[in-house]
Amino acid sequence: MGCEVKGLEGVIAGDTAISTVGKKDMGLTYRGYSVEDLSEHASFEEVAYLLIHDKLPNHRELEEYRTALVNMRGVPDRLKVVLESLPPASHPMDVLRTGCSALGAIEPETAEREQDQYRVADRLLASFPYMLLYWYRFHQSGARISHESGQREMAGHILALLNGMPPEAIVRKAINASLVLYAEHEFNASTFSARVTASTLSDFHSAVTAAIGTLSGPLHGGANEQAMKMITPLRSPDEAEKEILRMLAAKKKVMGFGHRVYKKQPDPRSSIMKEWARRLSAEAGDMGLFLIFERIEEVMFREKKLFANVDFYGALTYHLCGIPTELFTPVFALARVSGWAAHIIEQRADNKLIRPSAEYIGPEARAYVPLDERP
Ligand SMILES: CC(C)(COP(=O)(O)OP(=O)(O)OC[C@H]1O[C@@H](n2cnc3c(N)ncnc32)[C@H](O)[C@@H]1OP(=O)(O)O)[C@@H](O)C(=O)NCCC(=O)NCCS
Incomplete structure (x- = not known):
C-alpha cells in the first residue's frame, strides 16, 4: 500500500504564469517566449528582467537594469571574511549556499517586502558571481579579486x-x-523548495538558500558535474560505449540522461547546448570529446530510449569554455536565481502555505514502554 504517486510525479502542485515545460503546443517558454528564440537573441539580463519584472525590457529599461546590477555586484567586507574562512576544499555549491545565507544575515530583507523583494532579487543575481569567484580565486591563489570586471553583461562578468x-x-x-x-x-525540485520556503512567509534569502541546497544534488543540477567526471577518463567513443553498457548492466544511472517531464520528447535545451558544444569543438579544432559525448547519447537512446537532458551537452559546453568542473553547478545556480526569484515573488502574490499530507505506513498505535523495561 502507501502513496501511489511517488515523488509527486505528474501532480499539478500550483499555478504559474512564468514558464511552460513540455506543453504540447508551446514547448519550453518563459512568459510565452520560446527558449529557442531567447537563447539565440537575448542577453541573460533581458531574460532575468523578463522573468522577475514580467516583461521584455526596451533599450532604456535594459540599460538601466544593467547599470543597477553592475552597481550591486560587490559584497560586504563581513561576507568576504566568511568566504575567506571557508575551507579551500569546500564544494563551491556549499560556498554559494553559505554566502547567500550570510548575505541574508548581513543585509536582511526589510519588512516592506512588496518593494524590497525586487531589490533583494537583483542583489542576489548581481552579487552571486563575485561571491562565488571571490572565494574560488582567493583559495586558488590567495588573490583578493575586485568585483569590477570591466564587463557589463553577466556572461562576460x-x-x-x-x-x-x-x-x-x-x-x-x-x-x-x-x-x-x-x-x-x-516546478523543478529547487524552485519548488524555494516556493515551499516562501509559502511559510519566510524571507527571500532563506528561500534561495533552500533552493541552492536542493539544486546541488546529482539528480538535479549536480548532474552536469557528475556527467563530466564520468566522461573525463574515457579516451574514445568505443571505450565510452563499453563503459556505458557496463554501467547500465550494473543498473547505474548515467548522469545527464532522463528527465521527470521529458520522457517521450527530448529536452529542447539539449539540442541547443549540443550545437554550442559542436561549434566550440570545431573552433578549437578538436572534435574528440564531442564524438565521445555523441556516442554516449546514441547508446543511451538505443539501450534505454532515454534522451540527453540540458546537463549532458551543458557539461561539455562548460568544459570547452574553460569552466572548472566543480563550478558547473554553481554557474547553473547563477542563472537559476532569476527563476527562483520570479517564483518566490509569484508565490507571495497569491500565497497559501504549501503543506501536503502523507500516507501513514508505520506501526499501529501502541503503548509507551518505560526505559527500564525495554529489552
Ligand atoms: C532526472 C531523473 C531523476 C528523473 O527521474 P524519474 O522521473 O524519477 O525517473 P526514474 O529515475 O524512476 O527512471 C525511470 C527508469 O529509467 C531509468 N533511468 C532514468 N534515468 C536514467 C539514467 N540517467 N541512467 C540510467 N537509467 C535511467 C531508471 O533506472 C528507471 O528504470 P527502471 O524503470 O528499470 O527502474 C532521472 O532520469 C535521473 O536520475 N537522471 C540522471 C540525473 C540527471 O541527469 N539529472 C538532471 C535532470 S535535468
Missing part, C-alpha cells in the same frame, strides 16, 4: 572574474546562451 581577463566572443556567447537556458524551468 562571470568569465572575466574567473580568468582575470576579458573573454573571447564565442565563449561569452556560449555562456550567455547557457545562462538563458538554465534560468527557469517551472
